[in-house]
Amino acid sequence: xxxxxxxxxxxxxxxxxxxxxxxxxxxxxxxxxxxxxxxxxxxxxxxxxxxxxxxxxxxxxxxxxxxxxxxxxxxxxxxxxxxxxxxxxxxxxxxxxxxxxxxxxxxxxxxxxxxxxxxxxxxxxxxxxxxxxxxxxxxxxxxxxxxxxxxxxxxxxxxxxxx
Amino acid sequence: xxxxxxxxxxxxxxxxxxxxxxxxxxxxxxxxxxxxxxxxxxxxxxxxxxxxxxxxxxxxxxxxxxxxxxxxxxxxxxxxxxxxxxxxxxxxxxxxxxxxxxxxxxxxxxxxxxxxxxxxxxxxxxxxxxxxxxxxxxxxxxxxxxxxxxxxxxxxxxxxxxxxxxxxxxxxxxxxxxxxxxxxxxxxxxxxxxxxxxxxxxxxxxxxxxxxxxxxxxxxxxxxxxxxxxxxxxxxxxxxxxxxxxxxxxxxxxxxxxxxxxxxxxxxxxxxxxxxxxxxxxxxxxxxxxxxxxxxxxxxxxxxxxxxxxxxxxxxxxxxxxxxxxxxxxxxxxxxxxxxxxxxxxxxxxxxxxxxxxx
Ligand code: HEM
Ligand code: FES
Numbered sequence: 001x002x003x004x005x006x007x008x009x010x011x012x013x014x015x016x017x018x019x020x021x022x023x024x025x026x027x028x029x030x031x032x033x034x035x036x037x038x039x040x041x042x043x044x045x046x047x048x049x050x051x052x053x054x055x056x057x058x059x060x061x062x063x064x065x066x067x068x069x070x071x072x073x074x075x076x077x078x079x080x081x082x083x084x085x086x087x088x089x090x091x092x093x094x095x096x097x098x099x100x101x102x103x104x105x106x107x108x109x110x111x112x113x114x115x116x117x118x119x120x121x122x123x124x125x126x127x128x129x130x131x132x133x134x135x136x137x138x139x140x141x142x143x144x145x146x147x148x149x150x151x152x153x154x155x156x157x158x159x160x161x162x163x
Numbered sequence: 164x165x166x167x168x169x170x171x172x173x174x175x176x177x178x179x180x181x182x183x184x185x186x187x188x189x190x191x192x193x194x195x196x197x198x199x200x201x202x203x204x205x206x207x208x209x210x211x212x213x214x215x216x217x218x219x220x221x222x223x224x225x226x227x228x229x230x231x232x233x234x235x236x237x238x239x240x241x242x243x244x245x246x247x248x249x250x251x252x253x254x255x256x257x258x259x260x261x262x263x264x265x266x267x268x269x270x271x272x273x274x275x276x277x278x279x280x281x282x283x284x285x286x287x288x289x290x291x292x293x294x295x296x297x298x299x300x301x302x303x304x305x306x307x308x309x310x311x312x313x314x315x316x317x318x319x320x321x322x323x324x325x326x327x328x329x330x331x332x333x334x335x336x337x338x339x340x341x342x343x344x345x346x347x348x349x350x351x352x353x354x355x356x357x358x359x360x361x362x363x364x365x366x367x368x369x370x371x372x373x374x375x376x377x378x379x380x381x382x383x384x385x386x387x388x389x390x391x392x393x394x395x396x397x398x399x400x401x402x403x404x405x406x407x408x409x410x411x412x413x414x415x416x417x418x419x420x421x422x423x424x425x426x427x428x429x430x431x432x433x434x435x436x437x438x439x440x441x442x443x444x445x446x447x448x449x450x451x452x453x454x455x456x457x458x459x460x461x462x463x464x465x466x467x468x469x470x471x472x473x474x475x476x477x478x479x480x481x482x483x484x485x486x487x488x489x490x491x492x493x494x495x496x497x498x499x500x501x502x503x504x505x506x507x508x509x510x511x512x513x514x515x516x517x518x519x520x521x522x
Contacts, residue, residue, distance in 0.1 A: 033413075043244035044221060050244070 056080035059158045066154035074110035079145065079156065083107050085117070086147070086154060087128055094147040096156045097131045102140040117142070188398035194380045195393040201270035202378055202401075203408045208267050208291075210409045211260030212366070214416065215298075218253040219355065226305070228351035230344045233430045236306040240427050251420040257299050259416060261446050264292045272504045275488070275497070276379035282485035284376065287369040289482055294362050299444055301350040301358070304342070312431030313441040315350075316342050324454075324467045341433065382497070440522050449511050450474060452518035481507065 043050075058080045066086060069075055074087040076099060085099040087110055097117075099108050106121035110128060117126040124136035131142035148155040176182050193202060225243060227235040239246035268288060271277060277285035304315045319342070322333035338345030384392060395401055428438075443451055457470030480503070488500035 040245035040248055041221070044246060044249055045224065047225075047243045047246070 052081045056082065061156045063154045063156065064152065067149050067151060069154075073112055077156075084145070084156070085110055086156065089129065093129070094149060094154065095129055095131070096145040096147045096154075097142040098145075099142075101138060102133065102142065103136075103138045108142070185398070188402075189396055191374075191377070191397035192394040193378055193397055193401040194384065195395050196380065196384045198270075198274065198381050198384075201266075201274070203405065204263055204267035204270060205373070206405045207408060207412055208260060208263040209366075209370075210412055211256045211263055211416075212295075214256040215253065215260060216359075218249050218256065221249045222253060223355065228305070228344075228348050232305060232344070232347045233307040236308075236427060247424050248420060251423075251425040252416065253302075254425040255419045255423075256416055257302060258445075259412070259419075261292075261295055261299060264288075264295055265446075268292060269504065269508055271379075272484070273501065274379055274381040275500070277485040278379075278489060278491065279485070281372070281376050281379060284369060284372045285485050286482065287365050287372070290365055291362065291369060294358060294365070296446055298354065298358050298362070299446065301354040303444060304347060304350045305354065306427060307347055307431045308428035309431050309435070309438060310428050310441070312342055312433075313437045314443055315346070317441055318443050318447065321450075321454075324464075324471045326468070342431075385491070442518070442522055445515065448518040449514040452514040452521075455518070455521075456514075477507070 061077065061079050063075075063077055063086065066075065066077075069086065069088045071088050071092060072090050074085055077084055077086060079098065083099040085097055085108070087095045089095065100106075101108050101119040101121065101124055103119065103122060103124050106119050108117050108119045108124070108126065110116075111118050115128060116134070117128050117131075118124070119126075119136070119138065122137045124138040125134045126132060126138065126142050127134050131144050133139070133141050144159065145156045146159045148157070172181070193199075222239065225235060225239050225246065226232075236250070239250055241247070271285065271288065300315075300318060304311050319333050319337060322336065323329045325332060334340060336346075336349065337343070338349050380392070442448065453474055454467065454470040457473065458466040460466060461469055484500060484503075488496055490496065
């Protein structure tokens, strides 16, 4: 470009000046260090998130002796990391659903006297058989699981159509 | 890109006066001479403290004091991504920080940088070293493995030599007659709340003084005529070299932490006999040995008390050096101070090695 010579930046034959080369070298070393630092820190901080993701990858939970649950009552269990609800209805049928309110995530409860699922946070109500949101703020139904009852356990699994 | 940055800079400068800072940094100079290497060690101590702060906060994400302490450190080490590394870095940097502070302190001593007007720099610096050692002592117990447990038990003996109130004091510090989960809780509060809260302002004071007075030059330089002394600008020259040293320190730390991951022993169990060779961390070994020597020379409480008295007197002499080695001339008093420094350095090294030999 010009004939002016700069002793810190001599005209080079290869086309890349010494200064550019240095800048790129220092820059890339910086990026390598930053990445080498950020990666372990990120993985360390994210550890519980990864663990929860691994746990929620379960597709089936066996609840030993849950078949003895009296009709008209319910119990809480964990499906992966999610609190869930198993209900034995008066008519002998079973329902299992997530117990995480679709409004703001409070844990819901089965009210045996009123035969309904109730969320205490903002008064949301769900149908205990279908999980449909009946009244209050919840925008969506609770997700249901498949239930299989054997004489030793109740087996709850992610329903096929949702997989 | 460039103009975006410079217009943002202009915007911020107008409000914050950044240019003044840059001008200040450019005018600040650092002396250049054969001993300049030692000027990096204060910065290195600071570097390791910053590492301790960052990794300490990371450990806080998972550490649980109290009866769960051991289990939580076990989980950090074995069940958490890179938890072993974070722990290893925190432990290694703790030791390197104390090495750096010791080197820094002795270089300051031999350069006579504690003389007027830098007395407060010396006093705050010794305080920072003391606090770093308490940081180390309190942190060492937190994992509650058997080494931590017994080393703390032994370390607490130091209180028993305080006349009259010693045993009571030790009970209060431990939260009982024995090291227990109460001790862990107390040490935890000390380690992550009290010490940082006290350490940080004193560190700020120390750094502010360094800015105010600049680097001291050793007497040999001071004797030279002004024209023969050289210096360089702090910004960007010295700062770049400072960062280069930090980079070296970072690499050394990484290699150590990776190649020699910090160990976690079996869980502390008061019912099990102490494993062989229980001893405090290396930076307490000298005191440990001095107490032992006096204990052997003068059996009974006399030896213990003499040991403590000698040690405290030495520390006091060390701390008060700016008050009695205060003239700028290189007189006999000044030479005596240098001999005192050499004696202290050699005594620390010899007693430390001795302590390890007789373990
Ligand atoms: C403000 C900053 C700091 C915080 C928040 C902090 C926090 C912690 C925590 C939570 C632990 C327990 C986890 C474990 O034992 O692995 C710990 C341990 C420890 N800390 Fe710190 N710390 C800080 C500064 C320091 C400093 C300045 C030193 C030493 C000079 C130090 C030395 C230690 C040591 C030796 C351990 C035991 C490590 C082990 O064996 O696992 N810490 N620290
Ligand atoms: S969170 Fe359940 S109703 Fe709002």
